[in-house]
Amino acid sequence: MMSCRIPVLFSGLLLIANVGAADELRDRANAIFKPIPDKVTQVRGQAVSDDQARLGHKLWFDPRLSRSHVISCNTCHNLSLGGGDNVPTSIGHGWQKGPRNSPTVLNAVFNAAQFWDGRAADLQAQAKGPVQAGVEMNNTPDRVVATLKSIPEYANAFKEAFPNDKDPVSFDNMAYALEAFEVSLTTPNSPFDRFLKGDDKALDAKQKEGLALFMDSGCSACHNGVNVGGQGYFPFGVIKKPGAEILPSGDKGRFTVTNTATDEYVFRAAPLRNVALTPPYFHSGEVWELEQAVAIMGDSQLGRTLKPDEASAIAAFLRSLTGTQPQVAYPVLPPSSADTPKPE
Amino acid sequence: MMSCRIPVLFSGLLLIANVGAADELRDRANAIFKPIPDKVTQVRGQAVSDDQARLGHKLWFDPRLSRSHVISCNTCHNLSLGGGDNVPTSIGHGWQKGPRNSPTVLNAVFNAAQFWDGRAADLQAQAKGPVQAGVEMNNTPDRVVATLKSIPEYANAFKEAFPNDKDPVSFDNMAYALEAFEVSLTTPNSPFDRFLKGDDKALDAKQKEGLALFMDSGCSACHNGVNVGGQGYFPFGVIKKPGAEILPSGDKGRFTVTNTATDEYVFRAAPLRNVALTPPYFHSGEVWELEQAVAIMGDSQLGRTLKPDEASAIAAFLRSLTGTQPQVAYPVLPPSSADTPKPE
Numbered sequence: 045m046m047s048c049r050i051p052v053l054f055s056g057l058l059l060i061a062n063v064g065a066a067d068e069l070r071d072r073a074n075a076i077f078k079p080i081p082d083k084v085t086q087v088r089g090q091a092v093s094d095d096q097a098r099l100g101h102k103l104w105f106d107p108r109l110s111r112s113h114v115i116s117c118n119t120c121h122n123l124s125l126g127g128g129d130n131v132p133t134s135i136g137h138g139w140q141k142g143p144r145n146s147p148t149v150l151n152a153v154f155n156a157a158q159f160w161d162g163r164a165a166d167l168q169a170q171a172k173g174p175v176q177a178g179v180e181m182n183n184t185p186d187r188v189v190a191t192l193k194s195i196p197e198y199a200n201a202f203k204e205a206f207p208n209d210k211d212p213v214s215f216d217n218m219a220y221a222l223e224a225f226e227v228s229l230t231t232p233n234s235p236f237d238r239f240l241k242g243d244d245k246a247l248d249a250k251q252k253e254g255l256a257l258f259m260d261s262g263c264s265a266c267h268n269g270v271n272v273g274g275q276g277y278f279p280f281g282v283i284k285k286p287g288a289e290i291l292p293s294g295d296k297g298r299f300t301v302t303n304t305a306t307d308e309y310v311f312r313a314a315p316l317r318n319v320a321l322t323p324p325y326f327h328s329g330e331v332w333e334l335e336q337a338v339a340i341m342g343d344s345q346l347g348r349t350l351k352p353d354e355a356s357a358i359a360a361f362l363r364s365l366t367g368t369q370p371q372v373a374y375p376v377l378p379p380s381s382a383d384t385p386k387p388e
Numbered sequence: 389m390m391s392c393r394i395p396v397l398f399s400g401l402l403l404i405a406n407v408g409a410a411d412e413l414r415d416r417a418n419a420i421f422k423p424i425p426d427k428v429t430q431v432r433g434q435a436v437s438d439d440q441a442r443l444g445h446k447l448w449f450d451p452r453l454s455r456s457h458v459i460s461c462n463t464c465h466n467l468s469l470g471g472g473d474n475v476p477t478s479i480g481h482g483w484q485k486g487p488r489n490s491p492t493v494l495n496a497v498f499n500a501a502q503f504w505d506g507r508a509a510d511l512q513a514q515a516k517g518p519v520q521a522g523v524e525m526n527n528t529p530d531r532v533v534a535t536l537k538s539i540p541e542y543a544n545a546f547k548e549a550f551p552n553d554k555d556p557v558s559f560d561n562m563a564y565a566l567e568a569f570e571v572s573l574t575t576p577n578s579p580f581d582r583f584l585k586g587d588d589k590a591l592d593a594k595q596k597e598g599l600a601l602f603m604d605s606g607c608s609a610c611h612n613g614v615n616v617g618g619q620g621y622f623p624f625g626v627i628k629k630p631g632a633e634i635l636p637s638g639d640k641g642r643f644t645v646t647n648t649a650t651d652e653y654v655f656r657a658a659p660l661r662n663v664a665l666t667p668p669y670f671h672s673g674e675v676w677e678l679e680q681a682v683a684i685m686g687d688s689q690l691g692r693t694l695k696p697d698e699a700s701a702i703a704a705f706l707r708s709l710t711g712t713q714p715q716v717a718y719p720v721l722p723p724s725s726a727d728t729p730k731p732e
Contacts, residue, residue: 372718
């Protein structure tokens with residue numbers, strides 16, 4: 045009997061030790077990160093109406109926002125694929141390749157600013173960019189408004205969504221409706237979030253080791269908060285510039301926004317929620333494997349060559365950031381009329 | 389009081405006369421057309437399993453079936469837009485323009501054969517075409533199978549959908565799963581269908597006039613059956629060839645399938661279900677207005693210049709062919725693995 049009792053006692057002690065370690069790890073993590081809230085129903089402090097969100101849902105999938113009538117918001121921020129497009133840089137009008145990898149729309153509401161260089165303060169401002177970009181949807185605000193006004197059901201939907209506006213079908217309101225939809229695109233309930241809330245079993249041993257390494261090595265100095273990133277701007281290559289294929293010299297990042305020398309090759313710290321779903325990595329989209337991306341970050345940002353099992357543990361932790369993906373209906377869009385501008 | 393009674397009696401007589409006319413029109417129509425059934429759950433006589441339809445639903449929206457990872461089945465057969473793409477001819481790999489207008493997938497299960505020239509006997513055979521076409525998805529069966537096998541959730545889903553196959557992830561099974569999904573893409577309950585089933589008020593007076601004209605003028609000689617077309621092959625320009633912009637001389641239609649001289653410029657009679665949602669019209673996609681398309685058909689197929697109010701009444705009838713659009717979820721797709729072939 046004694047030979048039985050000892051292991052039982054021993055495993056009991058281990059359990060207590062683990063619980064203590066998990067609690068400590070959780071406390072440290074909760075000081076740096078926050079779980080994704082279950083639901084977001086506000087845009088910058090203002091409640092989103094159902095009419096606005098419903099309209100935004102249709103606009104999100106409508107290729108008629110593009111000049112060709114082929115490209116929608118969802119083309120590059122595909123809700124089937126983690127809210128990005130899983131290609132190095134997006135393909136837009138005329139099969140042109142965009143300059144940077146498409147950032148995920150999922151949880152984008154939690155970023156301090158939008159785009160890799162933070163040039164849009166919020167999602168409404170962001171939404172106006174790709175619609176007009178020559179390499180993306182290649183449209184103009186006037187043409188978009190003419191398109192939306194030509195479609196009777198859209199004209200009504202804008203009236204319902206913006207009942208106090210004299211001229212409700214506007215480029216601004218289009219962007220606001222898109223934002224009203226996008227705030228619903230959150231991914232709560234990831235294993236990491238469940239761990240933060242007290243579920244020790246939500247992360248396995250390797251993921252916990254990765255989380256500890258992520259905090260101890262300095263990753264969380266930039267990648268923190270609810271989105272595990274997306275809050276501040278940092279030079280890519282704090283310690284050592286990565287190779288030109290990963291950091292092309294022609295893209296000076298936030299410098300083009302601020303025109304300040306110290307902002308050369310500065311980018312918004314990538315938000316890492318659902319990062320396992322959104323390869324390839326970095327603004328250049330040149331790295332497909334999460335372990336390799338982690339190793340590059342160690343070199344360039346921390347000046348530290350991570351051992352393979354360290355990079356692997358951090359990647360395992362990052363895979364715990366995949367949350368419940370939004371369940372979205374594929375909308376039936378209102379038909380064009382004879383007045384709708386034709387695709388070009 | 390008498391002055392009141394007479395109109396009441398008179399309107400009573402009119403009602404009886406209308407009911408009689410509607411019944412006669414309905415009887416004639418029911419001899420030529422058939423309502424869309426509420427649900428299709430079979431593929432060529434074989435019951436579709438939920439696992440097959442679910443898998444097909446994912447494959448339908450998956451851009452990784454294309455070489456670029458950007459184009460899915462739904463790009464050109466957009467379920468938001470009546471199952472076509474509302475551009476003259478589809479835009480595919482490298483922004484190449486396809487040779488013909490994208491036919492709607494909605495109710496395609498009821499067509500006798502698929503494509504404008506009927507070169508695919510069924511939807512399974514059809515599905516293999518665009519995936520391989522250089523101007524569309526530009527992929528190869530081997531590469532598609534390698535892609536699907538590299539994604540563990542797909543490998544499992546194929547196993548569940550095709551439990552008796554030794555090697556369930558195959559190009560054939562991909563196409564079969566797509567077909568299993570596509571048979572659900574029907575649009576019952578159009579005003580015309582409700583009229584066929586006995587609801588006199590489902591069509592207004594102009595639509596009834598249009599229906600009568602459609603049958604009396606000879607349109608229904610080719611456009612008949614459940615899909616109001618899609619059953620047989622006819623020369624475009626039976627009586628008079630339309631202009632070269634509408635009937636380009638380079639596209640000889642079914643001739644390229646049968647290599648038979650009498651099949652030059654022969655096409656499958658377009659199925660007209662939901663035709664109001666699928667401009668532009670004809671295989672060349674050069675005509676945007678339904679009334680104009682009807683007038684061209686009158687000239688070219690019937691040798692009859694339809695008066696504007698006749699073309700307008702027929703178009704009004706055709707608008708009654710828009711049924712309840714399928715309600716489809718936008719699926720969350722299984723993530724790629726390190727072995728997944730990269731986009732090109």
